[in-house]
Amino acid sequence: MTEASPDEPGRPPTEVRPAPVVSSGQRVHIASPYRFGFFGCLGVLTAYLLFQAALEVSTILLTVVVALLVAVGLNPVVEVMTRRGLPRVLAVLGVFLALAAFLTLVVLAVLPVFTQQINLLLETAPESLVRMRDNPVFADLDARYQIVTRVTDFITSGDLIQALFGGLLGAGRFIANVLVAGIVTLVLTLYFMSSLPAIKQVIYRLSPASQRPRVRYLADQIFGKVGSYLTGMFVVVTCAGVLSFVFLSIIGMGEYALAVAAVVSILSFIPLVGSTLSMVLVTAVCLSSSVPQGVAGLVYYLVYQQFEAYVIYPRVMARSVQVPGPVTVIAALAFGTLLGIVGALIAVPTAAALLILYREVLIPRLDRS
Numbered sequence: 001m002t003e004a005s006p007d008e009p010g011r012p013p014t015e016v017r018p019a020p021v022v023s024s025g026q027r028v029h030i031a032s033p034y035r036f037g038f039f040g041c042l043g044v045l046t047a048y049l050l051f052q053a054a055l056e057v058s059t060i061l062l063t064v065v066v067a068l069l070v071a072v073g074l075n076p077v078v079e080v081m082t083r084r085g086l087p088r089v090l091a092v093l094g095v096f097l098a099l100a101a102f103l104t105l106v107v108l109a110v111l112p113v114f115t116q117q118i119n120l121l122l123e124t125a126p127e128s129l130v131r132m133r134d135n136p137v138f139a140d141l142d143a144r145y146q147i148v149t150r151v152t153d154f155i156t157s158g159d160l161i162q163a164l165f166g167g168l169l170g171a172g173r174f175i176a177n178v179l180v181a182g183i184v185t186l187v188l189t190l191y192f193m194s195s196l197p198a199i200k201q202v203i204y205r206l207s208p209a210s211q212r213p214r215v216r217y218l219a220d221q222i223f224g225k226v227g228s229y230l231t232g233m234f235v236v237v238t239c240a241g242v243l244s245f246v247f248l249s250i251i252g253m254g255e256y257a258l259a260v261a262a263v264v265s266i267l268s269f270i271p272l273v274g275s276t277l278s279m280v281l282v283t284a285v286c287l288s289s290s291v292p293q294g295v296a297g298l299v300y301y302l303v304y305q306q307f308e309a310y311v312i313y314p315r316v317m318a319r320s321v322q323v324p325g326p327v328t329v330i331a332a333l334a335f336g337t338l339l340g341i342v343g344a345l346i347a348v349p350t351a352a353a354l355l356i357l358y359r360e361v362l363i364p365r366l367d368r369s
Contacts, residue, residue, distance in 0.1 A: 062342045067185050071192030073230025092193045106262040113259040222353045241265035247300050270344045271332045
């Protein structure tokens with residue numbers, strides 16, 4: 001806008017500039033570094049608190065994951081029973097009672113033998129150490145460092161229990177935690193088995209309506225394949241336990257047969273190292289009786305490993321997800337490192353689910369691009 005001065009008519013018009021106005025957007029821009037840093041710190045603090053909360057409840061989360069996987073693995077058996085006319089409630093109850101009976105049998109078989117062997121070790125360890133003094137090298141070391149006296153005092157004074165569990169109170173707390181974790185896992189497994197159809201519906205409805213048929217298909221594929229794999233594993237570990245029981249009974253070690261068979265069944269769930277641990281266990285138990293029985297145990301398990309790898313496993317897993325060997329190794333190592341034994345147990349089912357997503361989602365999308 002321009003205007004002329006009234007008392008100077010010949011002077012050219014003077015341009016009048018409006019005063020600068022600072023907009024609200026500029027004010028926000030001036031304050032944005034502070035606000036960005038403040039809210040950024042709040043975000044980091046929130047993420048840290050959530051991470052710490054996840055660490056605190058990690059045991060609970062792992063229990064939920066294990067219970068869900070067991071429920072998914074037993075669901076094909078429940079569906080077979082329901083297709084034959086049995087109500088789902090009764091089918092779930094029957095499968096759950098069978099699982100509870102199996103776990104009870106494992107505890108009753110393993111706990112007495114374990115307690116007996118620990119007591120025997122505590123009783124015979126001092127005498128075994130004394131006999132080791134016949135070795136000149138060990139006798140010289142014992143004369144210098146009093147190894148036999150120190151180890152004997154450590155075992156007989158109760159310091160061993162103190163070191164392992166933190167005393168009797170710590171041992172009782174450890175046993176109580178194991179029992180509570182087992183009971184919670186069983187209860188969650190029962191809940192997941194009974195409400196698995198409802199859980200599937202919730203998962204389906206988390207997706208947009210336009211994508212829901214595709215999500216339903218993928219979820220059914222994952223649940224079906226993972227369930228088939230776990231059901232097949234139940235068959236494989238049952239064969240391992242039964243054959244171990246029969247073998248130990250034949251060679252005259254029936255006293256330990258049931259306990260060893262139960263432990264072998266549990267170890268067989270662990271990929272890669274489970275078979276090796278079972279072989280070491282069977283061989284050690286047989287060697288505790290005599291050297292010929294130990295050799296027989298080693299030969300038996302080497303033969304059984306080949307029989308399982310080339311006969312039982314391919315026939316049982318013919319309809320389940322075939323996870324390649326390298327993927328199995330990587331998944332077992334990664335999950336085992338992150339989550340321990342539980343991670344090793346869930347490694348292959350998780351890898352099977354990820355392979356389905358890779359084949360059904362990622363590859364088609366890459367092919368269209």
